[in-house]
Amino acid sequence: MSHESDEIILEASQITKIYPGTVALDKASFKVRRGKVNVLIGENGAGKSTMMKIIAGVEQKTSGNIVIDGEDVDYHTPSEAIAHGVGIIYQELNLFPNLNIAENIFMTRELKKGKHSIDHKKQLTEAKKCLDELRLYVDTSTLVENLRVGQQQLVEIAKVLAQKARILIMDEPTSALSEEEVEILFSIIHKLTKQGVSIVYISHRLEEITHIGDYVTILRDGKFIDEQKVEDIDIPWIINKMTGGNKVERFETGRLPGEVILEANHITMPKEHGDGFVLKDVSFQLKKGEILGIYGLRGAGRTELLECLMGAHQGIEGEILIEGQKLSSCSIPHRIQDGFVLIPEDRKKLGILPNLDVRKNMTLSSLKKYTKRTAIDDTKEEKDVNEVIGYLRVKVPDCSTMITSLSGGNQQKVIIGKSLLTKPKILLMDEPTRGIDIGSKHDVFTICEQLAQDGLGIVFVSSEMQEMLAIPDRVLVLAQGRVKGEFTRDEVTEEKLVHASAIDLNAKY
Amino acid sequence: MLKKPEITQLGLRNAAIQLRTYIALIALIVVFSILSPNFLSSQNLITISKHVAINAIIAIGMTFVVLTGGIDLSVGAIAGLSGMIAGGLIYEGLILNVFGVTIYYHVLVVILISIVVGVLVGLVNGLLVTRFNVAPFIATLGTMYVCRGAAMLRSNGKTFPNLQGKPELGNTGFPFLGAGRILGVPLSVWLMILLVVIGVYLSKKTPFGRYVFAVGGNEDAARLSGIKVKKIKMLVYMISGGCAALVGLIISSELVAAHPATGETYEMNAIAATVLGGTSLAGGRGSISGAILGAFVIGILNDGMVMVGVSSFWQTVIKGVVIVVAVIFDQLQAHGKKNERA
Numbered sequence: 101m102s103h104e105s106d107e108i109i110l111e112a113s114q115i116t117k118i119y120p121g122t123v124a125l126d127k128a129s130f131k132v133r134r135g136k137v138n139v140l141i142g143e144n145g146a147g148k149s150t151m152m153k154i155i156a157g158v159e160q161k162t163s164g165n166i167v168i169d170g171e172d173v174d175y176h177t178p179s180e181a182i183a184h185g186v187g188i189i190y191q192e193l194n195l196f197p198n199l200n201i202a203e204n205i206f207m208t209r210e211l212k213k214g215k216h217s218i219d220h221k222k223q224l225t226e227a228k229k230c231l232d233e234l235r236l237y238v239d240t241s242t243l244v245e246n247l248r249v250g251q252q253q254l255v256e257i258a259k260v261l262a263q264k265a266r267i268l269i270m271d272e273p274t275s276a277l278s279e280e281e282v283e284i285l286f287s288i289i290h291k292l293t294k295q296g297v298s299i300v301y302i303s304h305r306l307e308e309i310t311h312i313g314d315y316v317t318i319l320r321d322g323k324f325i326d327e328q329k330v331e332d333i334d335i336p337w338i339i340n341k342m343t344g345g346n347k348v349e350r351f352e353t354g355r356l357p358g359e360v361i362l363e364a365n366h367i368t369m370p371k372e373h374g375d376g377f378v379l380k381d382v383s384f385q386l387k388k389g390e391i392l393g394i395y396g397l398r399g400a401g402r403t404e405l406l407e408c409l410m411g412a413h414q415g416i417e418g419e420i421l422i423e424g425q426k427l428s429s430c431s432i433p434h435r436i437q438d439g440f441v442l443i444p445e446d447r448k449k450l451g452i453l454p455n456l457d458v459r460k461n462m463t464l465s466s467l468k469k470y471t472k473r474t475a476i477d478d479t480k481e482e483k484d485v486n487e488v489i490g491y492l493r494v495k496v497p498d499c500s501t502m503i504t505s506l507s508g509g510n511q512q513k514v515i516i517g518k519s520l521l522t523k524p525k526i527l528l529m530d531e532p533t534r535g536i537d538i539g540s541k542h543d544v545f546t547i548c549e550q551l552a553q554d555g556l557g558i559v560f561v562s563s564e565m566q567e568m569l570a571i572p573d574r575v576l577v578l579a580q581g582r583v584k585g586e587f588t589r590d591e592v593t594e595e596k597l598v599h600a601s602a603i604d605l606n607a608k609y
Numbered sequence: 610m611l612k613k614p615e616i617t618q619l620g621l622r623n624a625a626i627q628l629r630t631y632i633a634l635i636a637l638i639v640v641f642s643i644l645s646p647n648f649l650s651s652q653n654l655i656t657i658s659k660h661v662a663i664n665a666i667i668a669i670g671m672t673f674v675v676l677t678g679g680i681d682l683s684v685g686a687i688a689g690l691s692g693m694i695a696g697g698l699i700y701e702g703l704i705l706n707v708f709g710v711t712i713y714y715h716v717l718v719v720i721l722i723s724i725v726v727g728v729l730v731g732l733v734n735g736l737l738v739t740r741f742n743v744a745p746f747i748a749t750l751g752t753m754y755v756c757r758g759a760a761m762l763r764s765n766g767k768t769f770p771n772l773q774g775k776p777e778l779g780n781t782g783f784p785f786l787g788a789g790r791i792l793g794v795p796l797s798v799w800l801m802i803l804l805v806v807i808g809v810y811l812s813k814k815t816p817f818g819r820y821v822f823a824v825g826g827n828e829d830a831a832r833l834s835g836i837k838v839k840k841i842k843m844l845v846y847m848i849s850g851g852c853a854a855l856v857g858l859i860i861s862s863e864l865v866a867a868h869p870a871t872g873e874t875y876e877m878n879a880i881a882a883t884v885l886g887g888t889s890l891a892g893g894r895g896s897i898s899g900a901i902l903g904a905f906v907i908g909i910l911n912d913g914m915v916m917v918g919v920s921s922f923w924q925t926v927i928k929g930v931v932i933v934v935a936v937i938f939d940q941l942q943a944h945g946k947k948n949e950r951a
Contacts, residue, residue, distance in 0.1 A: 412833065436835040450833055455826035455893035464823055465834040467816040475814040518834065 106133040106315075109298050110155070110186070110267055115164035117150050117322075120507075122537060124150040126322040127164070131315075132267055137289060137299045139309050139330070142319035143342055143565055148302055151319065152269050155300065156188035157181030168267075187265030189256050191272045197245035202227035204244055205259045230258040234288055250281030257288070261297075268292065269300040274308060275399060286312055304397050306335050306602060320344055336595075343565065343594035355549075357573060358388035360424075361557045362526050367408055367418035369401075369581075378404045379581045382418075386526065386557040391548060393572030394561045396601050401581040402561045403445050406528045409559070410442040411435035422525070436465060439525030443515055443532050445561075451515045452503050459485045459499035461514055466521040488517040493543060509540025516547060526557045533567065545571055565594050577601050629938050630886060630902045633931075637906065641913035648916060655795060659863075661908035662801035666856050667875055668882040668900040669808045670849030675883050676812070677842055678825045678892025679738060679745035681849045684879055686756035687730050688857035688872030691723040693760040695858055696769030696867025698722065699780055713778040720786070720858055727854020728847045730756055735843030749846075753876070760869040769867040787863030797859045801901075804852065808897040821845060825892025881928075882907055885935045906931070 110132035117125040125147045132138045132155075142148045153159040155166065157178045166173050168184055175181050178188065195204050202223040211226060213219040227240040236254045244252060253273060260268060274282045289299055289312060303309055309316065310330055318325040318341045326341050362385065369379040379401045386392050396402045408416050411430045420427045422438055444450035453461050462485050463470060470481045485499045494513045496506060503511055512532060519527060529548070533541040548571060552558055560572055568575050575592050577585035577600035585600030642648045667684050674681045698719045702711040714722070730752055737748035774780035789796040812818035820841045823831040832838050856875070861867040885903030888895025910931065914924045 410833070432832060433835045433837060442833060444830075444833055449827075450829050453823050453826040453830055453893075456822060460819060460822070464819070464831070464836070467819060471816055475810075476816060476819065522835075 106136055108132065109134040109169060111167045112151065112155060113165060113167070115151065115154060115166075116162045117147075117154060117159065118162045120537075124322055125154075125161075125164075125319075128319055128322060128324045130155070130317050130324070131327065132298050132300055133315060134298050135293045135296045136314035137293060137301050137312055139301045139303070139313035139316045140319065141302070141309065141316060141338065141342065142325075146319040146342075147322040148319050149271070150322075152188070152271060152300065152302060155181070155267075156186055156269055158188070182260075182263050182265060185264065185266035186269070187260035187263060187267070188269040189253070189260060189271065189273060191275060193249075193252050193256050195244045195252055195256060195259075198243065200241045200243050201231070201238070201247075201255050202240040204255060205230060205240075205262050207259070209263070226262075227258070230262050231255070233261070234258055235284070248281075250277045250284070253277065253281075253285070254288070261292075265297070267298045267300065269302075271302050272304065272398075273301070274303065274305065282308075304602075306338055306598070309338070310335060318342060339595055339598050343598070355389050355553055355573075357390035358555065360385050361388045361422065362386040362409075363421040363424075364409065365419045365421070367405065367416060367420070369404055369408055369413060369416050377581050379408065382578070382581070382583055384576055384583070384586075386559060388555050388557055389552050390574065391552050391558045391560055391572045393568045393575040394559060394578060395563070395565070395568045395575055395597050396578035397563070399580075400578040400601065402563075402578055403530055404581075405578070406442055406530050406559065406561060409435070409526075409528060410440055412442075436522055436524075439523075440528060441465070441519035441522050441524040441526070442528040443512075443519055443530060445530035445534065447508070447511060447515065447535070452511055454502075454504045457500045457502050458489070458494070458496055458506070458514055461503045462488060462499075462517045463521060465518055466523075469521070484521065485517070488520060492517050492520075492547060507537070507540070509536035509543070512536050512540065512544065513547075516544070520551075524556065526559065527551060528559045528561075530561045531563065532560070533562065533564065565597055568592065568597060569594065629935070630899065630906060633935075634902060634906050634909065637909045637913060641909065641917065645913070645916040648913065653912075653916070655793075655798075657908055657912045658798045658801075659795050660912060661904050662795070662797040663856050663859060664875070664878050664882055664908060665801050665901050665904035666797075666804055666852050666859075667849075667879040668886075668904050669804050669897055670845075670852030671876075671879040672808070672883050672886070672888055672895060672897050672900040673812070673821060673845040674745070674849045675880075675888050675890060676821045676825045676892060676895055677845050678828070679842065679845065680749065680880070680890070681731075681734065681846060681853075682746065682749040682876045683730060683734060683753040683756055684849060684853035684856075685872035685875035685877075686753040686760065687727045687850055687853035688860065688875055689760040689869055690730070690756040690763075691727050691854035691857035692861035692867040692871045693763040693769065693857075693869050694726055695719050695723040695783070696772055696861055697763055699772050699774050699783055700769040700867075702778070713780045716774065716780055716782045719780070719783070723858055724851055724854045727850040727852075727857070729850070731847035731850025732843065734850065735846040738846065739839040739842050757869075757873075760871075764867075764869060766869060768869075769861075770865075772861065772865045772867065783862050784865050785862070787859050787861075787865075797863075800855065800859070804855075805897065805901055812897050817841070817844070822893055825894075827893075878907060881932050884939075885932060887939065889939070 108131050113129045114127045115125050115129065116127055128147060128151060130140065130151055140148045140151060150159060154161045157175045157180055160176060173184050175184060196207065205227045206223050211219045211222045224240045231238065231240060234254045234257060236251060238247070238251065244255060247255065273285060277285060293299060301313060313330045315327065316330055316333065316338065317327045320342060365383050367379055367382040368377060371378055382405060394402050394405065407413055409420060411432050411434060414430060427438060453464065459482060463481055467476065470477050482499060489496060489499060492513045494510050494517065496510060503514055506514065532544050548558055548560065562568055569592060573589050575587045576583060577597060579601050585596065587596055647653055671681055671684060698714055702713040704711045734749050734752055737743040738745050772783050774783055786796060791799055812821065820831065820836050823836055824838050824841050828838055857872060860871050882903035883900045884890065885906055886896065886899025888899060907928065910928060911924065914927065
């Protein structure tokens, strides 16, 4: 490495992290330089969150070592990490909305009067000093829930700094901030680095990185790719390194999409609280036997778009036509009847019923089919479930196994099976390969292909760029709730996806 | 759900845990029949089963509610209210001041009206929970007070006596519900058996039952699967209300009098039976048959202790200990499952 001029405060080397079924980090290294903004960058799944969590003590490394100030360190919890001077600010803020600013800042390290009672007065004045440093001038007795998101973020920073953090990890800190708040944050970062605080900065906004960063480290597929001074590189270089500029193996098919089965016109979804939109004027068509990919960063509105199609939200503007017929009612049972079915993103939260077995999970959406008069026809149910288990190659001893004892990939297949039993026309798949092993991923792709050949229209949402290049016939790119690009299979490249999905800093929500 | 035990290495311990309620029940029967020779007499068994029936019928409705992750505190008060409505209709009839007439209904109509009132209270519970997002505990606590107050208001706190009815008014026969016997078995026990059969069928064989478990297991996933979650929740509270109203009728029929304080703390007994039967208060796990078993354990414990001569104060203490121990066993079972997975 050629940048030995700046002192290295933390060095993580040869870090490997193995999750059941996947290798998240593969002998990856990362250097943090004192008083600099150290940017960690990579595609979704490249391992940057894992790296960050390991440095912050949230996750345990499988192997490798971390050196802070020339000393080997070994910590296992976030509080041990903070004792070594490493603090983290999460994207989802970890504050107690029902407590005031001072109480949040001194949580678990309360300033005390005597042995047991909290010295509220001192906490308030000390907290004020912390906030003044960050130029946040609000009363420290304000409840956190009454602060704007940007202000909450500053409180979170104040909290970490009050714990004497010398290394501050920020995970996409600007994703929820207004432009003004981003400027404030950047000036605070400048100030902190001048005081010798080292920043680890993670962001998807490439423009931002060249603006604020000093050093860039690129990870890809869990491996260290490159490290450079920001002044020596530009955005195309970053994209090239992130994607590896490689060609992707594609699923070759002889499919020819048929007539239009789904048409969505000007779908607009207002934000639940406050002004602005989650989705704005989204229109697209889907043909029979076509796989339409939807790409976008977190918060681009992908999941919300699928939920709108599924009838899960009320108060949506725009119209949805299925086989030329406009849909009038908006409820999930109706949409299932219309031929939609959704495989949700968060399998644990929205997909599986942990208290039921495989069979009951699978037939939940199509029970009417198995009901004679009032009772469920067990034999017919079991027969169909076993058929689907065979077709999807679910690894399960028998259909009365509890779903929670299955691996993630097999759980996902059960969820896919559930959707197939409703005899859908349109399959909405939201990150169907998230958190499943490579073998199951391949199975899911094959199933997709098979279903498309059988004439289903498939909407496939993924934040994995490789999947976007390999699977869909057409890719729609969403950014900030709007359609920002559409590419056919032959046109689409990683560079185009990165550019189209990038968040425009100047755009108003 | 009480599953069939599987004998493996850890099987014996697990089987013991899974069958704990059966084991407890058999142990109680053995102990009491040794301590009190009259315990197994047919007369005593009938008395016990009448007591059990009252708790069990409420527990059936309660189990449906608890399976969805809810709770129904209003059942005791509904029992009180339904008894007072039936009592009032039989004792003083429906007084229509506008027309200056009093209408007396046939007993079957009276019973039907009272049960409908119970179902309607359940409907209100369901509306509060689903449309107004009131936590089930609070919603049913509110209706509990309202129903109890309404029961008191119905008679200004007095008892409606002499519910035999009068032949000239055509409203006789009410006492049969509580005192009547078919094949030597009290009608209330037959009703319990009927409701158990219906409850087990509903919960195990029908889509409705499947949906109840689904809603309790993962409400969001159930909703996305196309289940009308609100409808299911409304229905379980209505079932619970109906069951509670029936119990109110059985009690006032047995006493041939309706008292507005009838059914106080019955909600707690029903919850205890439900929990003893292995139903998780978090929802999604449990069974109707378990609740019945729980009701028998509580019933036999109660009556057995009376026969053996345990002081009523100690009875209360022991009942409390049994319930807590049962839940500790539940936790052991849950942890056992977690370990299996890991």
